[in-house]
Structure formats: structure tokens, C-alpha cells
Amino acid sequence: MNDIDPALDLRARRTDPIHEELAEIERTWLSPPGFFGWFTHVNHTSIGLRFLVTSFAFFLIAGLLGLAMRLQLVTPLNDFLGPETYNQVMTVHGTAMMFLFAIPAVEGVAIYFVPLMIGARDLAFPRLSAFGYYIYLIGGTVFFASLFVGMAPAAGWFNYVPLSGPEYAEGRGVDIWVTMITFIEVSALTAAVELIVSIFKLRAPGMSLNRMPIFVWAALVMAFMIMFAMPSVIVASAMLTMDRLVDTQFFNPDLGGSPLLWQHLFWFFGHPEVYIILVPALGIVTTIVVTFTQRSVFGYTALVLAIVGVGMVSFGLWVHHMYATGLPLLGRSFFQAASSMIAIASGVQIYCWIATMWGARIRFDTPMLFVLGFFAIFVTGGLTGVMVASVPFDRQVHDTYFVVAHFHYVLVGGAVFPLLAGLYYWFPKVTGRMLHERLGKWSCGIAFVGFNLTFFPMHQLGLEGMPRRIYTYLPGLGWDFLNQLATVGAFVLAAGFALTFWNVFRSLRAGDAAPANPWHAPTLEWATTSPPLNCNFAEQIVVRSDQPIWDWERTGRRAVVGGMRIDRRETIVTTLLDARPQSVQILPTPTPWPFYSAVVLSVCFFGLIFSPWFYVAGIFGAFATFVFWFLPRRRSEVI
Amino acid sequence: MTDAAIETEIAVDASGLPRLTPHTHPLWWGVLGAVAIEAAVVANLLTSYFYLMSQSETWPPAGIKPPDPFWATVVLCVLPLSSVTMWWAGRGSDADRKTQLAMGVTASVALASLALVFRWLQFAAFGVRWDEHAYGSILWAITGFHFTHVVSAILGTAVVAVLAWMDYFTSERQLGVVVDTLYWYFVAAVFLPIYLVLYWAPRWL
Numbered sequence: 115m116n117d118i119d120p121a122l123d124l125r126a127r128r129t130d131p132i133h134e135e136l137a138e139i140e141r142t143w144l145s146p147p148g149f150f151g152w153f154t155h156v157n158h159t160s161i162g163l164r165f166l167v168t169s170f171a172f173f174l175i176a177g178l179l180g181l182a183m184r185l186q187l188v189t190p191l192n193d194f195l196g197p198e199t200y201n202q203v204m205t206v207h208g209t210a211m212m213f214l215f216a217i218p219a220v221e222g223v224a225i226y227f228v229p230l231m232i233g234a235r236d237l238a239f240p241r242l243s244a245f246g247y248y249i250y251l252i253g254g255t256v257f258f259a260s261l262f263v264g265m266a267p268a269a270g271w272f273n274y275v276p277l278s279g280p281e282y283a284e285g286r287g288v289d290i291w292v293t294m295i296t297f298i299e300v301s302a303l304t305a306a307v308e309l310i311v312s313i314f315k316l317r318a319p320g321m322s323l324n325r326m327p328i329f330v331w332a333a334l335v336m337a338f339m340i341m342f343a344m345p346s347v348i349v350a351s352a353m354l355t356m357d358r359l360v361d362t363q364f365f366n367p368d369l370g371g372s373p374l375l376w377q378h379l380f381w382f383f384g385h386p387e388v389y390i391i392l393v394p395a396l397g398i399v400t401t402i403v404v405t406f407t408q409r410s411v412f413g414y415t416a417l418v419l420a421i422v423g424v425g426m427v428s429f430g431l432w433v434h435h436m437y438a439t440g441l442p443l444l445g446r447s448f449f450q451a452a453s454s455m456i457a458i459a460s461g462v463q464i465y466c467w468i469a470t471m472w473g474a475r476i477r478f479d480t481p482m483l484f485v486l487g488f489f490a491i492f493v494t495g496g497l498t499g500v501m502v503a504s505v506p507f508d509r510q511v512h513d514t515y516f517v518v519a520h521f522h523y524v525l526v527g528g529a530v531f532p533l534l535a536g537l538y539y540w541f542p543k544v545t546g547r548m549l550h551e552r553l554g555k556w557s558c559g560i561a562f563v564g565f566n567l568t569f570f571p572m573h574q575l576g577l578e579g580m581p582r583r584i585y586t587y588l589p590g591l592g593w594d595f596l597n598q599l600a601t602v603g604a605f606v607l608a609a610g611f612a613l614t615f616w617n618v619f620r621s622l623r624a625g626d627a628a629p630a631n632p633w634h635a636p637t638l639e640w641a642t643t644s645p646p647l648n649c650n651f652a653e654q655i656v657v658r659s660d661q662p663i664w665d666w667e668r669t670g671r672r673a674v675v676g677g678m679r680i681d682r683r684e685t686i687v688t689t690l691l692d693a694r695p696q697s698v699q700i701l702p703t704p705t706p707w708p709f710y711s712a713v714v715l716s717v718c719f720f721g722l723i724f725s726p727w728f729y730v731a732g733i734f735g736a737f738a739t740f741v742f743w744f745l746p747r748r749r750s751e752v753i
Numbered sequence: 754m755t756d757a758a759i760e761t762e763i764a765v766d767a768s769g770l771p772r773l774t775p776h777t778h779p780l781w782w783g784v785l786g787a788v789a790i791e792a793a794v795v796a797n798l799l800t801s802y803f804y805l806m807s808q809s810e811t812w813p814p815a816g817i818k819p820p821d822p823f824w825a826t827v828v829l830c831v832l833p834l835s836s837v838t839m840w841w842a843g844r845g846s847d848a849d850r851k852t853q854l855a856m857g858v859t860a861s862v863a864l865a866s867l868a869l870v871f872r873w874l875q876f877a878a879f880g881v882r883w884d885e886h887a888y889g890s891i892l893w894a895i896t897g898f899h900f901t902h903v904v905s906a907i908l909g910t911a912v913v914a915v916l917a918w919m920d921y922f923t924s925e926r927q928l929g930v931v932v933d934t935l936y937w938y939f940v941a942a943v944f945l946p947i948y949l950v951l952y953w954a955p956r957w958l
Contacts (some may be wrong), residue, residue, distance in 0.1 A: 238779040307786035315779045319765045341786065345793035349801060353894070362883050362890035364805075370887035372808045375801060382797075656764040671760045677768030686767055687779060695765050697774040733901065737908050746921060746929070 136652050139680040143235070143648035146704055154704035156240035159646055161247050162226025163544065168247075169219035172254055174615070176210035177608060179203045179261075184568075184604040187597050190589040200585035201268035202287070206261050208271030209291065212387065213298045214254045216529050217340075220394040221305045223536055224333040226544070228309060230639035230646060231327045233318025233655045235685035236701050238311040241708045241743065246304035248712035253297025256720065260290045267291035270583060272384065273354075275365040275376045280358045289358060289723040295351045296719055299344050306340035309333055316685055317693045318638070319675060320657040327637045327660065328404075328411060331418050332397025335425040336390050342429070343386035350379035360726055374439060381432035389428040391525065395532035396421060396463060399485050402539055403467050405635040406482040407474035410661065413466040420462040427456050437505050438512045446505050453503035460496055464489070480554030481633075484535035487562045491527025495520060498573070513583070516576025522569045534558075534614060541621070542628030546644045549625060553617040561610025567603025571596040636661035654678065654686055657693075707743035714739050773925040784932040788939045791902070795943055798898060799950050802891050812955055813881070813888045819955040820892065821878045822948075824871045829948050831871065832903075832941040835864035839910075839934050842917075849924045855917040858930070861937065862914055865907050872900050892951060899940075899947055906940045909933055 145155040155161065182203055186195040195203060229237055237243055260266045267287035269278040278288045313334045317326070326334075353364040354376070363369040365376055404411050411417060433441065433449040467489075476482065498520040502508045511517060534557075541549045575596050580587060587593055631640040641663055642651050656673035659665050666672045675695075678684050683701040688694055714735040721728030806812045813819055842857020875896065883893035913933050916922065922930055 239783055242783075303790055307783055307790070310786055311779050311782040314782060341790055342793050345790060346797045348794055349797040353801075353890075356883075356890070356894065360883065362894070363885075363887045364801075364890050364894075366887070369885070370805065370809050370814060371890070372805060372887070375804055375808075378804065379797065379801065653761075666759050671762060673762050673764035675765045675767050676763035677766040677770075684767075684772075686765075686770070687774075687777075695767065695770060696777060697771045698767055699779055700772060733904065737905070741912060744929075746916065 136647075139652065140648045142681060142683060145648070150706075151704070153709045154706045156236075156244050156702060156704055156708070157648065158225050158229050158237045158240065158243060159544075159650075161240075161243045162222050162224075164247050165218050165222025165225060165250070168251055168254065169215050169222055172210055172258070173215040173219070175258060176207050176215060177611065179207040179210075181604055181608055183207065184601040186585060187587075188601040189598075190587050190591075190594060192586060195585065197585045198268060202261060202264075202266040204583065205267050205270055205273075205291070206258070209267070209294070210254075210257070211525075212271055212391075213295065214250075214257065216391040216525070217298065217302055217387070218250055218254075219533055220336065220391055220529070221302065223398070223533070223540075224309055224336065224394060225305060227540065227639055228312060228330055228333050229316070230543075230642070230650060231330050231637050232313065232316060232321060233638045233641075233651065233657065234312060234316040235650050235654065235683065237308050238316055238699065239308050241702055241705060242304045243308050245708035245712055246301040246308075248709050249297050249304075249715065250301040252712060252716045253294050253301070253719075257290060257294040260287070265290060272380055274380075275354065275357075275373045278354065279365055279373075280361075286723060288354070292351045292355050292358075293719050293723060295347060297716070299348050299351075300715070302340050303344055306337040306344075309337040310341070313337075314690050315687050316699070317688055318655050318657050319686065319688055319693055319695045320673075321688075321693045323691055323693075324414070325657060325660040327397075328400040328414070328417060328421075329394070329397035329637075332394045332400075332421055335421050336393045339386050339390045339393065339425050339428065343383045343390065345383075346379045347383035350376055350383070353379075355722065359722065374436075377436050377439065378432070381435045382429070385432040385435065386425075386428045388521075388524065388528075389424055392528040393421060393425060395488075395529050396424075398532045398536040398539075399467070399488060401635075401637070402481045402485050402535055403470050405539075405633045406477045406479070406485075407471055408477075408634065409470055409474055411466065412469035413462075414660070416462055417466045420459045420466070423459040423462075424456060427452060427459060431456065434503055434508070437508045450503055450505050454500060457496065457500055464493065477633075479538075479633075480549070480551060480558055481535045481539035483555060483558045484531050484538065487558060488527055488531040488535065490562075491523055491531060491565065495523030495527050499524060511576050513581055514576035515572040515580045515582055518582050519569045519572035519576060522572075526565060526569075531561075534561075537614070537618070539633065540639075541618070542632050543639055543644050543646070545622060545625070546628050547621050547625030548628050548632060549617050549621045553613055557610050557613035557617065559610075560613065561607055564603050564605070564607030564610050568600050568607050569603070571599045571603075575600075631663065636664045638662055649683075705743070707739060711736060711739040711743060773928075775925065775928045775931045778928050778931075780928060780932055781935065784935050788936065791939065792943065794898070795895075795947065798891070798895050799946060802895065802950055802954075805887050805891055806954070806958070809888070814886050817881050817886070817888065820875070820880065820952060822952040824875045824878065825948055825952050828868045828871045828875075829944060831864055831868045832944055835861040835868070836938055836941045838864065839937050843930060843934050846922055846927045846930050847924055851917070851920055851922070854922060854927075854930065855914065858910055858914040858917055858933075862907055862910050865903055865910075869900070869903055869907070872896070872903065895947055895951060899944060902940045902943075906933075906937050910937065 143157065145157050145160050182195060183200065186192050186200055225237065225243055265286050267273065267290060269283055269288055273288065273291055276282055313330055356362040357364055363371045365371045365373050367373065400411055400417065430452040431449060433445060434453045437446055502511065502517065502520055538549050538554050575593055578593065580593050628644050630644065638655060641655060653674040655662065656675060675686055678698065683703065684698050685701060686695055687697045687699050689696050715732060718728045718732030718735060721731065838857050838860040842854045842861065845853025845857055879892060881889035881892065883889045910933055913929055916929065
């Protein structure tokens with residue numbers, strides 16, 4: 115194998131015969147092999163896949179922490195985890211699931227598939243996505259490491275002051291939490307800008323905004339939400355860092371500060387955050403519904419508007435996390451109305467999906483089964499959502515297990531099930547092999563049963579008054595049986611997920627070879643080899659509708675872009691609305707500088723835990739690496 | 754996937770499309786995205802300022818006067834002036850007048866460095882430390898945030914200036930100049946709301 119050109123070597127599992135011209139463009143877009151080559155990759159397929167693999171590894175660890183909590187709660191006064199350990203485990207579980215799994219996973223899906231779906235050769239700023247990945251990897255790894263040395267934060271994933279302030283949270287735990295948040299902010303914001311610009315400017319000629327696949331719309335809305343939600347947690351975490359590091363008084367009520375300021379800033383980010391995770395999942399669901407019914411989606415415009423609407427309304431809901439903080443009645447009423455409004459947009463989506471499926475011959479393979487699981491779980495979570503949006507009801511169940519049940523229904527139903535649906539749907543695209551179908555169906559069924567067994571009893575536990583965020587409870591309160599049920603359910607749920615992990619593991623080596631378009635999908639990611647070519651498309655495509663692949667079959671013709679150079683990385687740039695060809699962007703070649711920048715910034719972020727001078731060091735150190743990163747290319751390379 | 758049954762035609766010929774597009778390059782949109790993020794951070798900081806203000810009986814706290822606006826007003830004049838020199842430099846770049854470009858960006862760096870000195874004097878004139886009261890904390894935080902931005906704009910533009918004197922840019926090949934100018938305008942413009950809130954809100958409201 116070694117004497118074969120590496121560009122060709124990768125093609126061992128690809129179906130197309132290769133011709134001379136393709137060999138050259140594939141060499142141009144090749145990601146260097148080898149250990150040191152790994153640190154220079156910039157191709158979106160490489161970076162997107164890393165985001166996905168890393169986030170699922172973190173999902174696995176955070177899931178095991180969830181099991182540990184369930185073991186602790188299986189009987190009253192259990193001593194499996196001590197109170198301090200339980201608090202750390204709970205905090206790390208929540209924080210990791212939100213920041214280290216859900217956001218990076220949906221970003222990873224978008225980074226991998228958006229360029230393929232819009233017919234681009236790569237994202238607009240490939241080095242930036244590589245930089246975002248290293249930042250995420252370093253931040254996430256250190257965060258988990260803190261748990262194993264007993265230095266983890268213990269103030270919950272929302273990290274409320276004053277519990278997390280300098281007075282009550284001694285040690286480095288909260289500092290590590292805040293630093294990790296900084297890493298994820300940077301990583302998510304780079305991905306957001308990257309996705310927005312790529313979707314605006316790098317779409318294939320002819321792919322006007324109203325022909326974009328719904329998933330791309332969802333990724334666009336998600337990116338805008340990240341852009342406007344993350345800044346408030348930047349401000350909040352910067353203030354907390356300063357309170358702890360240089361004795362500012364932002365959250366100290368004795369000296370003019372306000373603990374509620376933290377809650378406002380955090381939830382102004384934290385609520386959109388939930389939808390940042392959900393919105394791309396909606397895109398995945400729509401993609402799968404369209405493919406598995408073999409129909410155009412019902413109500414394209416209504417669906418897009420509903421997704422945009424969810425994105426916008428989600429910024430007006432944050433106070434419903436704060437009903438119990440003594441806010442004015444008028445404020446609470448306003449946010450109660452706004453919170454109920456989100457049900458309208460969600461309803462429009464659900465009905466669009468139902469109408470698409472109505473009377474269609476649905477193909478019930480694993481991706482579709484996970485989507486159906488999503489419908490059931492997410493609608494249940496939505497119903498309890500409308501309940502807790504109402505102030506009087508919320509005041510009754512606030513801080514009880516009812517809320518735990520509600521948000522697990524929304525998050526696991528709204529994000530994990532669609533992500534697994536996407537895994538089964540796109541695995542053939544990414545690896546060239548199919549996942550095992552029967553294992554997939556078992557996995558879906560067991561996870562669905564396990565999920566409901568775990569979290570449905572928590573509604574009742576909450577109504578019976580069991581508080582959340584506690585490491586144990588007293589005997590004789592009547593909570594024993596339902597807690598045991600939930601713990602059993604948690605292990606069933608874990609078994610369901612484990613089946614999928616095993617399926618991925620075995621299918622990587624033993625899975626059936628995937629046909630070019632196994633589900634007969636209409637979108638462009640299926641118009642190339644599986645796994646995709648280094649350059650994504652041998653020739654960039656010109657699009658005439660929102661279902662290019664089905665069009666080609668109908669008309670027997672397809673249109674492509676000619677005249678692109680193949681000896682350097684070029685992708686076509688089009689106008690924002692109508693996607694008329696405008697210019698050609700020359701993309702950067704593999705480089706280790708994003709990695710060096712990430713290392714320098716990481717050292718300084720962690721240094722900030724100990725000394726404010728690392729702020730200054732960070733500015734100048736990062737600047738120095740950025741100069742090398744952006745060092746101008748030779749004239750001959752760009753003319 | 755090249756299906757034999759499907760006929761392929763070339764509908765768009767990209768060989769004649771421009772490769773160097775300083776004014777419509779995706780990076781221009783990228784910097785606009787960075788500006789949107791920074792603007793959102795400023796909005797959050799200023800909102801926090803008003804929130805803390807609304808939670809206090811007296812603002813600034815008793816015994817502390819609102820900051821003296823003299824140096825800030827000077828900065829408010831110097832920063833737009835440096836934007837004018839940036840704009841003039843861009844005009845030179847568009848017309849391939851290399852010296853005008855180099856002098857313009859150098860003048861901007863010099864003016865902004867002067868603004869930094871004035872900003873530094875402001876810190877001294879606050880009359881309150883960051884650890885005395887939340888008022889001092891937010892005042893120092895917002896000023897420090899903007900200070901950092903001026904520093905980063907200066908650093909970036911200094912690199913552009915060096916490249917300009919090395920005769921690197923042409924009217925086609927000046928993406929660096931265009932995006933740096935965009936960021937510069939933002940750093941200069943965002944001082945206006947900051948100035949109004951920090952110096953005049955405690956007097957007028």
C-alpha cells in the first residue's frame with residue numbers, strides 16, 4: 115500500500131474509478147497523514163469528524179456520571195457518593211452534557227455537512243475551525259481531568275453566585291468551570307462565524323436562499339443564536355473571574371453588586387442555549403423525514419419561518435428560569451406569555467412534519483425510528499414545558515424533580531435522539547459503511563424504553579415534592595420505589611446507547627459497503643463519494659431546485675461549474691440571496707499555526723486562574739501566533 | 754457519484770471570475786461577524802451597567818463623583834480622526850497610491866496610540882478603585898474592555914503598516930487593509946455609546 119499516492123490510497127473504499135485529473139485535485143486537497151500531520155488538518159470533513167468523535171467521547175463519560183448519580187439515589191441515605199463528590203459529579207455531568215457534548219456535537223454535524231449540502235469545497239475559514247477544535251479539546255480534557263483529581267466545580271451547571279463566588283466556593287473548582295466556559299465560548303463563536311459566512315457566500319451557484327436544505331437553514335439560525343447568546347455568558351463569566359481574581363464586586367450585594375445580575379446574564383445565554391442545541395436537531399429531523407417519505411417537505415416557507423421564529427423568541431424567555439426570585443408581577447406575566455408563544459412555532463413544525471408523512475409510504479429504518487422516538491419524547495417535554503411556563507405551576511414544582519424530568523425530555527428527546535438518527539443516517543456518508551440495521555432498531559427501542567423508565571417517574575417524584583440537586587433523601591417519604599425504577603431505567607437507557615456505540619465500533623470494520631446514495635436522498639452531500647473526496651466534489655455543482663439529485667434522475671442532466679484551478683484549493687463564491695457566481699476564493703493549505711495559537715491561548719486561559727497577568731500575556735502571545743498564521747502568501751499563489 | 758445515465762454540462766465558467774476581491778471577499782463578512790459579537794458584548798456590559806445602577810439608591814455611590822469627562826472627550830475626538838486617516842489610506846490603496854496608504858495607516862496607529870495614553874490618564878481620574886464598589890468594577894471593566902480593543906486594533910494595524918511600507922499591497926491585493934479598516938471603524942465608533950453611558954448617564958439620569 116505504501117507506494118501508492120496517499121490521495122489514491124484513501125480511495126480504497128470509494129466506489130468511483132479514479133481518473134488522472136481527479137488524482138491531482140485530490141492531492142491538492144489532501145490532509146497530510148501521520149501523527150504530526152494530524153495537527154495541520156484544516157479540511158472541514160476532518161475537523162467536523164473530530165468534533166463529533168470528541169463530543170461523543172465526552173457524552174460517554176458524562177453519561178457514566180449520570181449512572182453514578184442514579185446509583186447514589188437508588189436507596190435513601192445511600193453512601194455510594196459522598197455529598198461533596200455528588201455535587202461535583204452532578205455539576206460535571208450537567209456542564210459537560212451542555213457545553214462539551216451537545217453544542218460541539220451539533221457544531222460538528224454542521225461543520226461536516228453544511229459545506230457538502232451547499233456544494234462547497236470547504237468552509238470559508240478552514241484554519242479557524244481547526245483552531246476552534248483544539249481549543250475545545252484542550253478545555254474539555256482539562257475539565258474532566260479536574261474531576262479525577264477532586265478539584266471539580268460543585269456549584270451546578272448554572273453556577274449561581276453567591277454559591278460560586280469568592281466567599282462560598284473555595285478552591286479552584288469554580289475557576290476551572292469559568293475557564294472551561296471561556297474555551298467553549300471561543301470555540302462556539304468561531305464555528306458560528308464560520309458557518310454564517312460559509313452559508314451566505316459559498317453556496318453552489320443557483321442555490322438561492324429558498325432552495326437551501328432545511329438543515330442548512332437550521333445551522334444558520336443556530337449560528338446566529340450562538341453569536342448573540344454567547345456574549346452574555348462571556349460577560350457573566352468574565353465578571354465572576356474578576357470577582358474571584360481581582361476582588362471586583364459585581365455580585366457582592368454589600369458593595370452595590372447584585373447576585374441576580376448573574377442569573378439574568380446566565381439565562382439570557384442559557385435559555386437560547388437550549389434552542390441552539392434543538393434547532394439543528396430540527397434540521398436533522400426534517401432531512402430524515404423528507405428522505406424517508408421521498409417527498410418534498412410540506413410547507414417549506416412555514417417551516418423555515420418557524421425555525422427562525424424559535425430562534426428569535428428564545429431570546430425573550432430567560433426570566434422563566436427566575437420565577438422564584440421575587441421579580442415584579444408584570445415581568446413574570448410577560449415572560450409567561452412569551453414562553454407559551456414558543457409552542458406556536460414548535461407546533462407549526464410538528465404539523466409540517468405530520469403533513470409530510472401523511473399518506474406517504476414511510477421507510478421505517480433506524481434513522482426514522484429515532485425520529486419517531488424524538489416526536490414522542492419531545493412532544494411530551496413540550497407539554498410539560500407549557501406547564502412550567504405558567505407562573506403558578508412553576509412556583510409549585512420549582513427545584514423539584516419535575517423540572518429534571520422536563521428538561522431531560524426536552525434535551526435528550528430534542529437533541530440526543532435526533533443526533534443518533536443523524537448518526538445512523540449519515541454514517542454511510544462519513545465512513546462508506548452501513549451501520550447494522552437490526553442492532554440499530556434494538557438500540558432505538560431499548561433506549562426509548564429506558565429513557566421513559568428513567569425520567570417519567572421523575573414527574574411524579576417532583577409532584578410528590580422531591581427536591582433536585584440533593585445527594586440523598588430520607589426513608590419513609592414514599593420516594594423509594596420510583597427512584598429504584600428510575601435507576602433501573604437509567605441502566606436500560608445506557609444499554610440502549612451502548613448498543614449503538616458497539617454498532618459503530620463493529621461497523622467501522624465489518625459493516626456492509628454503503629451504496630452511493632443508500633437512502634435515496636435529494637441533497638448534495640450524497641452527490642459525491644462516501645467518504646467524501648478530499649475536495650468534496652470533483653466538479654462543483656450548479657443547482658436548479660432544492661432537490662438536485664432527484665432532478666438529475668428526472669431530467670437525466672446535471673450542470674456543473676467549469677474553469678476551477680485544480681492545483682490549488684479553490685471554491686466558488688456566490689451572491690448572498692440568489693447565489694449568482696461572483697468570484698473564487700482561494701482557501702488555505704494545511705498548517706500547524708491554529709494549533710500553536712490554541713496552545714498559547716490555553717496556557718493563558720488556565721494561567722488566569724492564578725494571576726491576572728496572564729491576560730496581558732494572552733493578548734500578546736496570541737497576537738504573535740496570529741501574525742504567523744496570517745502571514746501573507748506569495749504573490750504567485752493568489753493571482 | 755457520476756452516474757453514466759446522467760449527462761453533465763458546464764453551466765458556469767469560473768475561469769474568468771476574479772480571485773482577488775478585497776471588497777467582496779468572505780473574510781469581510783467574517784470580520785463583520787466578529788464586530789457583531791463584540792457589539793453584543795458591549796451591549797451586555799452597558800445593560801449590566803444600567804442594571805447595577807437601577808439596583809442602587811445612589812449612583813455613583815455616596816462620596817464618589819462621576820468621572821471627569823475631559824480626557825474621554827479628547828479620545829472621542831481622536832478616535833474618529835484616526836478613522837479619517839484610515840479611510841484616506843484606503844482611498845490611496847484603491848488608487849494604487851502606495852505612499853498614501855502607508856502614511857495613512859501609520860498616522861492612524863500614531864493617533865490611536867495617543868488615544869491610549871489619554872485613556873490611561875482616564876483610569877487615574879476615575880476616583881474609585883475596581884474593588885471598592887460594583888460601580889467601580891463596572892466602570893473599570895468597560896473601560897478596560899475598550900482599552901484592550903484599541904490595543905488589538907493598533908497591533909493589527911501596525912502589521913498592516915509594516916506591510917504597506919514594504920510595498921506589499923496593490924489595489925487588487927489589499928484584503929488585509931479593507932478588513933482591518935472595518936474593524937478599526939468599529940473600535941472607534943463603539944466608544945460613543947460607552948462614552949455616553951460612563952460619563953453622562955450618571956450626570957443626566
